[in-house]
Amino acid sequence: MEGLLWGLVIVGGPILLGLAVFFFGQRQRRLTQSEKQASQQATRENWGKEQIR
Numbered sequence: 214m215e216g217l218l219w220g221l222v223i224v225g226g227p228i229l230l231g232l233a234v235f236f237f238g239q240r241q242r243r244l245t246q247s248e249k250q251a252s253q254q255a256t257r258e259n260w261g262k263e264q265i266r
Contacts, residue, residue: 244252
């Protein structure tokens with residue numbers, strides 16, 4: 214049973230990550246040009262300022 218669980222983690226993890234990246238990419242394509250620029254500017258300004266709790 215433990216092997217089955219690890220198999221699900223190893224196979225399912227990358228699949229879920231791929232789906233998240235895909236849907237995030239879809240969202241980026243729906244943004245207008247000005248919204249994309251604002252999003253990219255905010256990302257640049259906040260880069261490295263995240264605090265992990």
